Amino acid sequence: xxxxxxxxxxxxxxxxxxxxxxxxxxxxxxxxxxxxxxxxxxxxxxxxxxxxxxxxxxxxxxxxxxxxxxxxxxxxxxxxxxxxxxxxxxxxxxxxxxxxxxxxxxxxxxxxxxxxxxxxxxxxxxxxxxxxxxxxxxxxxxxxxxxxxxxxxxxxxxxxx
Amino acid sequence: xxxxxxxxxxxxxxxxxxxxxxxxxxxxxxxxxxxxxxxxxxxxxxxxxxxxxxxxxxxxxxxxxxxxxxxxxxxxxxxxxxxxxxxxxxxxxxxxxxxxxxxxxxxxxxxxxxxxxxxxxxxxxxxxxxxxxxxxxxxxxxxxxxxxxxxxxxxxxxxxx
DNA sequence: TATTGTTATACTCTATAACTATA
DNA sequence: TATAGTTATAGAGTATAACAATA
Numbered sequence: 484x485x486x487x488x489x490x491x492x493x494x495x496x497x498x499x500x501x502x503x504x505x506x507x508x509x510x511x512x513x514x515x516x517x518x519x520x521x522x523x524x525x526x527x528x529x530x531x532x533x534x535x536x537x538x539x540x541x542x543x544x545x546x547x548x549x550x551x552x553x554x555x556x557x558x559x560x561x562x563x564x565x566x567x568x569x570x571x572x573x574x575x576x577x578x579x580x581x582x583x584x585x586x587x588x589x590x591x592x593x594x595x596x597x598x599x600x601x602x603x604x605x606x607x608x609x610x611x612x613x614x615x616x617x618x619x620x621x622x623x624x625x626x627x628x629x630x631x632x633x634x635x636x637x638x639x640x641x642x643x644x
Numbered sequence: 645x646x647x648x649x650x651x652x653x654x655x656x657x658x659x660x661x662x663x664x665x666x667x668x669x670x671x672x673x674x675x676x677x678x679x680x681x682x683x684x685x686x687x688x689x690x691x692x693x694x695x696x697x698x699x700x701x702x703x704x705x706x707x708x709x710x711x712x713x714x715x716x717x718x719x720x721x722x723x724x725x726x727x728x729x730x731x732x733x734x735x736x737x738x739x740x741x742x743x744x745x746x747x748x749x750x751x752x753x754x755x756x757x758x759x760x761x762x763x764x765x766x767x768x769x770x771x772x773x774x775x776x777x778x779x780x781x782x783x784x785x786x787x788x789x790x791x792x793x794x795x796x797x798x799x800x801x802x803x804x805x
Numbered sequence: 806t807a808t809t810g811t812t813a814t815a816c817t818c819t820a821t822a823a824c825t826a827t828a
Numbered sequence: 829t830a831t832a833g834t835t836a837t838a839g840a841g842t843a844t845a846a847c848a849a850t851a
Contacts, residue, residue: 484762485769487754493769494753495689496776497665498682502703503783504658505819508840516840521659528656534810542663547842549811571809571850592655593648599782600654601645608646608654611779614772615657621760622664666842669817677817695833708819710834732827732832 510595512587514558518551520588523560523577527585531576533566560584671756673748675719679712681749684721684738688746692737694727721745 508517515523525540526532532540538548552575555561560581566572577585600608669678676684686701687693693701699709713736716722721742727733738746761769 484758485764485766487758489766489769489773490754490757490761491750493757493773493776494668494750495685496773496780497661497668498678498685499703499780500658500661500776501665501818503779504662505703506783507655507658517659518841524656524659535808542660542666543841544843545810546812546844550841553811569809569851573810589652589655593651596651596655597645597648600651600779603646603778603782605646605650607775607778608650610771611775612650612654612657614768614775615654615661617764617768618664618761618772619657619660621764622667662841679818696831704818705820706833707821707835711818714834727832730828730832734833 506599507592507595510591512584512591515584515588516554518547519555519558519560522548522551522555523581523585524588526561526575526577527582531574533572533574535572537575555581558584667760668753668756671752673745673752676745676749677715679708680716680719680721683709683712683716684742684746685749687722687736687738688743692735694733694735696733698736716742719745 504517511517511520521541522537525537529540534545534548534552537552538545541548541551552561552563556563558580559578562576562578563573564576566574665678672678672681682702683698686698690697690701695706695709695713698713699706702709702712713722713724717724719741720739723737723739724734725737727735
């Protein structure tokens with residue numbers, strides 16, 4: 484358990500990290516906003532999947548996922564094939580054009596980070612990646628059922644029994 | 645200079661960090677969206693300042709800053725006093741109510757992070773904060789004048805002369 | 806009746822451009 | 829003429845709720 488002061492500082496840094504994300508976003512192709520890019524990259528990384536699985540990986544509502552997926556499908560970067568096992572579901576698969584787009588996106592993000600982080604050591608980059616992955620993991624199910632935080636009265640007690 | 649593979653992984657983690665930010669945002673008071681919160685926290689941290697300075701700290705366009713500031717001013721959390729030295733400028737100052745709101749926000753973010761990161765060590769939290777600060781710094785002036793990334797052809801050369 | 810996915814609506818954040826007032 | 833700040837407009841991302849089709 485870290486000191487409150489450190490949590491406070493982390494909160495500040497997290498709130499400011501949007502600037503970096505916007506910086507990365509500005510480097511994206513004009514026809515591929517960040518939402519579309521995220522869909523493509525996840526499909527490349529994890530392989531074909533259903534909408535619900537993708538929504539989970541994106542950590543956004545399925546309605547949002549549906550819109551992003553509709554966009555990349557319009558671009559012919561993915562196909563939405565009916566799932567023979569469940570006619571309500573659709574299986575998302577990258578097309579060859581989609582795979583080419585992923586390659587382009589990967590190349591772009593590598594080039595952008597190489598540009599801005601040229602003076603970072605390999606170890607520092609890995610450390611940051613690792614900590615960010617852990618952070619995501621710790622927040623994990625904050626969208627799930629009982630994600631409501633305790634009220635100010637609760638949990639403020641120093642040492643839970 | 646890190647390996648491309650590491651940059652690729654970092655890009656993935658950064659693109660996914662939005663989920664954590666949204667998680668933090670869900671904990672905010674209903675009358676204080678993240679844009680307003682950022683304004684208040686920066687004023688508390690750095691003291692009174694002009695719009696242009698705030699826009700720089702927020703790393704967003706001044707038009708965006710102006711809207712956020714208008715919102716917190718409506719709430720009476722800040723005052724916008726004319727700058728005697730330059731009648732075009734306005735000096736932003738927290739009101740007592742604004743300071744109270746900052747205290748509430750700080751408490752909330754600490755509670756949220758304490759909740760989700762209860763198994764992190766102090767050192768890990770500090771490390772992540774430090775790396776995020778450095779990341780922001782490295783991206784620094786990516787909004788500035790010649791922030792345009794070199795074209796695919798350039799900079800790909802391994803060792804610039 | 807519950808679940809998968811889509812669509813309609815609304816809200817927040819952001820950027821560009823046009824504008825006012827002052828330097 | 830240039831700069832500080834505001835406002836209008838537009839675009840992207842997200843969430844909630846209502847809906848359709850299927851399990």
